Amino acid sequence: MPKENGRRAAGSGRRSAGPAPKPWWRRALRALLIWGGAIALLGAIFVGTAVFMTARELPSFPALQSSQNGQMIVVRARDGSELVSLGPSYGKWLPYEQIPEVMKDAIVSVEDRRFRKHVGIDPIGVARSVMVRVESGRWRQGGSTITQQLARTIFLNNSRTFGRKIREGVLALAIESKFSKDEILELYLNKVYFGGGAYGIDAASRKFFGHAATELSTAEAAIIAGLVKAPSNYSPTADVQAALSRGQVVLGTMVDAGVISEAEAASIDLDAVKIAKEKGQNSVRYFTDWALPQLDILIPNTDEPIEVWTTLDVGMQRAATQAIIANVPKGAQGALVSLDDDGAVRAMVGGTDYVNTNYNRATKAVRQPGSAWKLFVYLAALEAGYTPDDRVVDEPVTINGWSPNNSGRNFAGEIDIRTAFAYSKNTIAAALGNEVGFGTVASMARRFGITTPIDTNPSMVLGTSEVRVIDMTRAFAAVSAGGTSIEPYGIMKVTTTGGELLYQHEPTTGQVLVPPYVAAGITDLLQSAVATGTGRAAQIGRPVAGKTGTTSSNKDGWFLGFSSGITTGVWMGRDDAKAVSGLQGGRAPAAAFADYMREAVKKRPVKQFDTELKLPEWQLEPDDEMLFGSPDEYYYTDDEGNLIEPGGPRRMETEDDLSRYEDGITQPRADRIYERGRATPPAAAGDDFLDRATGRGAQVDPGLRAAPSAQGTIRAGSGSSVQQQLPPGPNVYRNPQPVQQPQ
Template identity: 30%
Template sequence: MLKWLVRLFIVMMLGAVLGVASLIGIYFYIKPQLPDVSALRDVKLATPMKVYSRDGELIAQFGEIRRIPLQLSEIPQPMIDAVLATEDARFYEHPGIDPIGILRAATVWAVSGRPQQGASTITQQVARNFFLTNEKTIVRKVKEVFLAWRIEQNLTKDEILALYLNKIPLGYRSFGVGAAAQVYFGKEVSELTLDEIAIIAGLPKAPSMLNPIRSPERAFARRNVVLGRMLDTGKITQAQYDEASKMPIKARYHGAETTLHAPYLAEMVRQKMVDQFGEDAYTMGLHVYTTVTANRQRAAKEALLEGIIAYDTRHGYRGPSAQLWKEGEPQWDYNQIVAHLNKEPAYSPLIPAVVTNLGDKSASLVLKNGKQAELNWDGIKWARAFITDSRQGNAPKSARDVLKVGAQIWVREQGEALILAQIPDVNAALVAMNPADGAIEGLVGGFSFELSKFNRVDQARRQIGSNIKPFLYATALEQGYTLASIINDAPINQWDPAKGPMWQPKNSPAVYDGPTPLRIGLAKSKNVMSVRLMRAIGLDTYIDGLTRFGFPREHIQRHESLALGAAEFTPLEVVRGFAMLANGGYQVTPYFITEVKDSFDKTLFSANPAAACRGCGTLAAADMNAPDAYLNVPGDWRAQCAIDPVVPNNLAPQTISAQSAFLITDTLTTAIWGGRGWMGTGWRAARDLKRRDISGKTGTTNESRDAWFSGYTPNLVATAWIGFDNHQRALGRAAYNPNMGRDQTAGGEFGGNAAQPIWIDFMKVALDKVPEQPMPVPEGIIKLPIDGETGLLSHSGATTTEYFKEGTEPTRYATPSSDGNRVYGDGYYGEGPVSTDDLF
């Protein structure tokens, strides 16, 4: 017997030696294929890109992987307990491989005939998730064992656990417990209840099968298994188990919890980041901070939607989007309607609904969310029939004139009431900018990003109309003209056959005032005066002037119609041009990203925009960007500049004089407030905003295909555009609707009544509690009494006063003739270089 025991012992020793030798051999065979686990110390977890407003509100998240990286200290202890109890109860005791766990799993397999317990430790799962695939092969399992042992030699247990809790896939593209808490429950991981913790802790085994959204019954059972293991390990009490195990499953999908709606801006950011970082931008955890503030971005969105809807409703109702059943057919029941509506998209602020019953002045509805509601007459009465863009049908007298039972319609909420609505055909854009440095403060590129990704702010080239005139007049001032220079406001009837078909520009309205100062011509937007002025300074000089405002030369056609805005520019280019009038003539560049950080909060980019510097003295444009240019500025240049701090060698080029910018700004204030006995084209802004520090200009193209309004204060400039994406479609006319009372817009569509209300609604919010800040008068500007009819100096009883650049002021006086009329002098007025051909 002893002999056999000795032989058995020898065999066992030989087997052990051979086993160890085999393991050593396998290790050295596989060793060259094993990755360096020390890389885990500096691992960069794939994390989505997040886009924020300047004040920290989440605008968007890009990237398929949802992950919220957490330190182990940020994960609540019950979550750690639940994961350990379920996945690896001896995690803090074994060296990466758990022989006891392997033996237990093998025993259960042998008894039951099938594998019921996993033997992989958390360290092995980390090895697999970071370095290996999920293929079920012996080689992969051996590599996993060796890698787990290596990981344990290089990392602490807490570091390994933190990697696991951040890396583990948990379904719905969520990786890690932080992302899972947000995806399934819309919470921070620290806010989860015990039953919710147990649901997440049960997911690693099979995220797709145990998913609480897709398989709530399986998730319920798995959750209770997790709670049972926590009870067995003493991590929860019996009372906690009893309470948590009875809780119903309340999980639902939560997208990224964006708090600020700015999809057009978010797409601009996404493109910029992909251009900079490639496809890695989606996984490197970028935090991108934009220039917009939440308050102004929300104001821009609401103003644009209201402007589009206001235009759309006054032009008539185009009918329901579908008729689900007709008269005489069986009516759908509530469940059928809800099932149908749940498949329909919703384009905020529009909600799909179905008419289930009609009264004389009301309609009963079922909304997409299953809510049953009443649509009252105040929400229906606007809906006279749309015939064409310039014709509407009769005002309805009953709800039955507009709707039918079974109609699928759109509604929108207005306070507690519902309003009948429709998806607009028209579209619009609004962009607001800080004129000091070009920072975008609000941007909306259309009615709905879901309907159209086309960003009309920076992609839509549209004719600018009279929005171009301030730049023509500013160019004339740079050529020596003054606001008192007289141009004849009279019809142009001359025709040069060599120039092709006869072109006869006309005023709108067709009112002609005769000899008129430049200030009045711009404030009243006189077309023929603009043409005469352009002819006087020369077309090429005018084109050069436009490029000084940042307008691209390649989009400027050399034609006289350029005086009236025939060129096509984007709203972003237009707002940039007006920013130069607001900031003293500095050509700032629009930008929309202030800072980019990586997932470790390291700054990868910080904006350093070229900035305007009011009060920095008169520097040549070439000098403004030269290093040490600020040394030539008297006094404290930092205090004088429009923003603080400004990097001295990053001042924006000044391409027009501060004096010309001021004179045009003051004239565009006249365009808002008007003069004695007349209103400016932007009079609605004076009525609604009641501020004296606003300047602005309307713009309308031929046949009203495009309507614009651009306006500004010294610290904020905004441009609004409205029109159809189809360039050939005009904005048309809206007849008076007797159902809508006196406070309505009727007649033709122009910049003043179609685009300006969008600008006004935005400015009401953007300028709320901002004190009036009149444009500072720059050095080199003087104010003199002049004769309003001639633009010459007045001896006495001056009809007005006017600003002039020093050296351009008139030197002669208007002299009354014997009959009491003014004597104008040598065939030109106001000392401006205007020929008699241009006057008459």
Template identity: 40%
Template sequence: MPRPPRDWLDIGSEPSTGGAAGAPPPRLAERARAARDHVRTGLGAVRAAAARAAAHPAARRAAAGAAAAWRPVRRGAARIPWGRTIAGTLALAALLIAGLVVYALATLPVNGGLAIEPTASALVVRAEGGQAFATRGVIKGAKLNPREVPKVLAEAIVAIEDRRFYAHHGIDLRGLARAAFRNLAAGGTREGGSTLTQQLVRMSYLSQDRTLKRKVQEAILALWLESQLPKEEILTRYLNAAYFGAGVYGADAAAQRYFGKPARDLSLSEAAMLAGLVRAPSQLAPHRNLDGARGRAAQVLEAMVETGAITPAEAEAARRNPAAVQVPTDTPVGTNYFVDMVADQAKALIGAGPADASLRTTLDLTLQNIAESVLARRLDQDGERRKVSQGALVAMATDGAILAMVGGRDYAESQFNRVTQARRQPGSIFKLFVYLTALRNGYRPDSVMMDRPTQVGEWEPENYGGRYRGAVTLRSAFAQSINTVAVQLAEAVGIPAVIETAKALGVQSDLPNLPSLALGSAETTLLELTRAYAAVAAGAESVEPYAIRQIASRDQILYTRPATALPPARDTAARAGMLDLLAAVMREGTGKGARVAVPAGGKTGTTQDNRDAWFIGFAGDLVVGVWLGNDDNAPMQGVTGGDLPAAIWRDFVTQALAVRGRAAKAQAARPERPPPRSEMAAADPDADQRPGRGSLRGTPSVIDTGTLNLDGQTVRLLGVEGLAGRNARELGRYLRRRDVACLPAEGGAYRCSLDGQDLSELILFNGGGRAGADATPDLLAAEEQARSNRIGIWRR
């Protein structure tokens, strides 16, 4: 088979066919001679062409001129024609620049500029007191017009970004020279020379590439834009397009995002902070780097003084009262379950509107923090040993307002809300509906029933522990959660009547007409059951849980919840008897572990093999439901409703009632007065102006559980003998990214407040430290409560 032709450069691999040693084979020699002749022919042609060109008269003149130009200059000889050389060089440079300009114009992008991804309209979620604590989506804000741009913001941007904005025509050669000099002195890029007009052009029309072509295009368009628009319009468009970090574009969106107000209401310190962000928005965004943002704002204030926009006194006053972030970008992790719920409810109420919306909700941030802390502490302490991995808690007012919600142990790991979404068997918690139905049908709390073996068809329920007590009153049977009596009552009144009672009180899950329903065999949610207990506590026919009070979009109110008017219960005698039974559970029954210092009632619930454990009860104006279990329905290690759930309920309710009591007293003490900047400022309004120690506020770091570091100052908490190690680490996690306000107390100590809750009392109540020698009576009482509950350092 013939071989394909090979390139002549590959001839070295041709196999030898004979010939003298060291001599190329005949075929190789032939190719080499042909190649050599080809090269010689080409060189000859080149030499001939060069000779013909050199013989041309113009070439001879040029050669002579070049020789004269480069011939060594002797004294008295002709000098180099520098003028013509420089002129030629400049002409060549001008030609190159003209070519670059033409190329830049020819390649201007048709649809360049910033590409902002479309996002859902933002929801700003506010707590009961109006404090914004979470956002969903990206705040878009309003597009400002020149009349709406606040003077203080315009002056701040011009002072820090382009001082000669009103003097140049799009390009500031003086600013370029100044920036180049400063960058050279700093040994790197420290200052840009682009004007506000150039920056607007780059944001609106061009890419962000750092190329010479883009800079030329930027300069051309800046000159054009200055010829088309007045300065005020250029500045306004810049403020509407600039990126301020946290995913927001535009000054109004940034003002809403960081300060919870429109741009027109910005203070001097807030305007200075926003103006300082545009140079490095991701690095200086105040929700992540508040210190860096405040430092940059101080530079802006200094620049405003230099330009004459403000006086030194105004700058100093703004530095003493720096801007504070009012709307956190990062939702507190534990509140995400609640925020998910209200976001869905808001969409159902107003739809997915194009504008940003603000929700005022029922959430009490202090109670929410207590709920998260109590549940986490118990699960951390006993979860692994008792084989329980999950828990949930919901607290509501007796009118249905949801005050706190913890839908699981860790939102980052699981967004499944175990308050609203998990359907679990309630066990004896369901007996509320059985006994209430019986009371409606003529039974009384002191009616006597027989606790004995009971059989319904082939089903024979048993009591917990397998023992029978004989004759018992309904009060005792309910308090001790006797199964046989509940089954007998359900059979007497009829399962359909029990189902009707449960539905009327708010249970919406499917309830099968089966005898086992009396012992809670149907699956329901924690929220459904808690609202039913709230209706009993409130003496109402039913209670509707709600979490949103009002929805607003800018200046428009989109939704306002009507005033709650609970329909009174028609079966008042039965309700009174039910309250008697619920109180007996905590007084003498399975719920003794949940007893608190105020009148209360509740019920325990435990399902087969300890797969679910519940406690739902009420005290004061609170109704609280607690559930513990495992998502995979695995059995727990002996956990019952009267055990860990009752302890969690007690810990939460004790602290929550104390907080609400103090808040009510504080509100009553200041009628007809606007709310102060903070509880601490209200207690001591002149603390900041007095010489010596004043009030402090900020996000602390923890030295030990009795000592904090607040803005570089050591703060010793009143009445707490601090502990290091694990206790300090847990306190640090609890206080992470949260503001603490502190007032000076006697002996150099401080009394600090977190969301209206006394921090010293919180630490002692949770067993995070020991009461110190300067502990006040209320702090000593908190320590004693921790001792009796055997929590924290008092655990045995």
């Protein structure tokens, strides 16, 4: 019994033993292959179905030939005339047989060398792109085939998303399944974008070289083929040297591909290629380059053709261009911005030649404004309580170790604010800026639309902070508008080609920047600068208010001013900021201003300036005596209790009186400024007024007179002494010390 049980047990053990289990990794690999194969099969079925369905939906070859890409934009002037047509430009469609072989070879060599071997997607190209990415740490080589680029050009956008790449691949496979390689290359070369608005090789050839694509040379074909990678960077109209350098790279790829020999490539001189100059692209393109980017904000995203109606006046633009070209010094550049009283840009010139340089100096360049910046200094002073008739002393000034000089290094002695501004006295501007505060001047500039950084060093009063022409013009336009803010704009409305309104400019009410009396006061000063001061070259036979500006070493020259509702700013200088011989704001810029403004305002009514100074209540002293007639006709007692006889001399203020204002109050009482009973200040200074105010009756030019001597005389710069009693009235600089000029 036990033996039998033992045999049974042994047999039972042999029956339970089976084959050893397979390692886990083999089981995992087997599952991966099965499931991977299944997923791949499903994916292939999905892709195949997607490609099949997409191919069925693709337009026919003739339909693709007639389709266009890109958005057409017709830009119109204020009167509706067409300024320029932007967007896609299409040349003649070239069948495959008419496309030069060198053009086909160049584009295939640089964009897709395996074009004839893949099915729309090139796995080898993708792998090579990934390897370069791993080695360099960034994507330096694209893996898109010509077919993929064609799919993107016709059907997709340039967004870099995974979903778009999947759609691009499906479309590429569908295109390859429906069209032949020759048809695909024909579509590509007639539709791809080459920059400068040119779609297709014929449009590119005509734009860049001035002839049809059937006449392309090897050098020209290499340049065009090189544009596809980055049309905006390599376009000959944007950067000729970049286009030629890229063309040299294409020649190298053609040698590698075996379509040309090294000797042939070495014999090609790309520098000898003649680039055609653009027609109708001068002057007005500065304006369109500034205005059209605003469409991204003004209207919703749309691909349909549109018409943009702008504020530009054709006649004024032509006059502006001629004025700059006729007056700009040799080797220098010029810029001009002209605004209507509502902020509409009527003319804009950003340089002397748009074709040679499309850099817009009117809106992009930042340069020092020189004395034109004094607009903000005097605005701050007028707002603080000064008036054009206040007396000041033109004498040496030192502020925190800084001592400004006047042009000619002479001093005029005691003059009024109006004369100081008209003759652009640096010392007066420095003292005023110091008194009202340099931060206050900077705040005033910000208030009037200056957007660039502003320093608050003492020298800032002479225009050391860099500004844009359009911002300075905007500031002067605000003065012309009575101290109300102005917002420059260039687009009136946008419509579809069918007339549907997409955008309409709505007039806005500007903010009040300064009180009316401040605007009237600064207009008085600006008018004086043109009538008798540094801006005399800007006179045009009707009222003009403006200011010159010249920077150190004659690097920049400015004139900004307004007349009859038109405000214009002119700048001249070199792009490299080197000195320009003889450049001063009162010369070439003022002359260009005058040449332009004569045309700009000739059909407008003459507009007189409002310079009537209506002071606010806080600046006026209650004067009960006025009820009793003129002070010359009765006895009265002054503030100190002194008895004043009829017709007697007015009491002169003493240093003790002046010391009362040392606490920072910038404006003395009104009777320190005006004579009793005088309602308004005079209009802009005339020659008679300046003669009385500055002593020119003695044949002394206020711009050349020396500072007063210790004996109270005004000495001429020549050394001869002109004895003259200083006119009565307070000196608004506290306790001035006479300065003895060297003989």
